Amino acid sequence: MARDALEIRFARAPVQCSVVLRDGLLEQLSRAEIGNAGTSCVIITDDLVARLYGKQLKEKLCGIARTNVITFPHGERSKTLNTVARITAKMSKLGCDRKTILFALGGGVAGDLGGFVASIFKRGIQYFQVPTTLLAMVDSSIGGKTGVDAVWGKNQLGSYYQPDGVFIDPSTLDTLPSSEIINGIAEMAKSGIIADPQLFAKIDSALNNKAIIDGLKPLIFNACKIKAEVVEKDEREANLRSTLNYGHTVGHALESSSGYRLSHGKSVLLGMFCEGWISSKLGLFEAKDYERHSLLLSRIRDRFNVRTPLLDQKKVLRFAFLDKKTSEGSLRMSLPEKIGKMHIAKDGMYTAPVSRELFLESLSQLRQERN
Ligand code: NAD
Ligand code: GLY
Secondary structure, eight states, rough: EEEEEEEEEEESOEEEEEEEEEHHHHHHHHHHHHOOSSSSEEEEEEHHHHIIIIHHHHHHHHTTEEEEEEEOOGGGOOOHHHHHHHHHHHHHHHOOOTTEEEEEESSHHHHHHHHHHHHHHHGGEHHHEEEEHHIIIIISSOEEEEEEEEEEEEEEEEOOOOOSSEEOGGGGGGOOGGHHHHHHHHEEEEEEEHHHHHHHHHHHHHHTTTSSSHGGGGGGHHHHHHHHHHHOOOOOOGGGGGGGGGHHHHHHHHHHTTTTOOOHHHHHHHHHHHHHHHHHHHOOSSSHHHHHHHHHHHHHHHHTTOOOOOHHHHHHHHHHHTTTTOTTBBEEEEEEEEETTEEEOTTTTTTTEEEHHHHHHHHHHHHHHOO
């Protein structure tokens, strides 16, 4: 039975988060893992995940404290302040108080929403992340970035708020539709590109598997460790954490401008094509590594049939300027130098300025490759 655990220790003592990965963990969750039981528990999850795992988690938690489940309609379009208002009103009606413990059960949407609710309800309550998508397991459940989309752009309202723990049960992936795997593998490829050549190579091999998830499951903890190491060193994204945003400046802009029809992972995959191309054009990305990078991304794109949508380039550029790395009106991106090594500028920063022209040219490149 696969079992892994790590502790993330943040500079702001005593903030600490444990990440536990174990097959069957949802079935076995106990008071020992949760620690202080609180006055009650509340599970925040979407309607689909509620049907699959809500009852199971509720039964486990009911043995510890009174537990309620609050659901929202699945999908990115629920990641809004309206949903936050509805969930918090329901929590209040159910008698949740400052000692209620929140469990964000599901994919990245449940994690971002649930974490944000935990950060503002009664000015902050304890919470745990229980990720059930590959993307949430390898990325969004770790690091404490929470928030919602605004009408003017993605992830524009949010907070840094660390969960007490992350409970990963890879067996929940057995029900994940194969169309969702692309979202997780894109973020895993990103982790390999920014920090770990071995993970990069293993993802490449995993693509040879007929059942690709079987090749990826053993790599989940590697990806968790990369994320944990980065956020431990730079929780509030003063510098190093911006490397986790590789592919995301273009990616978020593509996702927003598509009205969220293009999923997060597909957007990040296409974003890495563009940002890798930009890095190569700027002479930062070593030619051989750029080739390997683009080959892996192409294999993923072909395996999951990711198509480049028709782009309104000016609209995409407008959304890109909402990126949180934008500084003094100039786009900034974290760009690779080699597989496993991100570029550091002379001023010690992991981000480099990118002109509007180069940004737009990278989108044209993407369109030329459109199939
Ligand atoms: P998601 O949460 O919408 O989940 C995708 C779909 O899978 C949903 O329909 C859900 O109901 C379903 N699902 C979840 N688990 C399942 C299971 N085990 N079996 C069957 N179906 C299941 O999407 P996502 O891809 O997990 O997350 C995307 C979100 O994560 C985006 O909003 C993105 O911005 C965010 N994100 C946040 C961070 C962060 O650091 N906070 C990092 C990366 C991405
Ligand atoms: N997903 C980017 C980050 O957590 O910083």
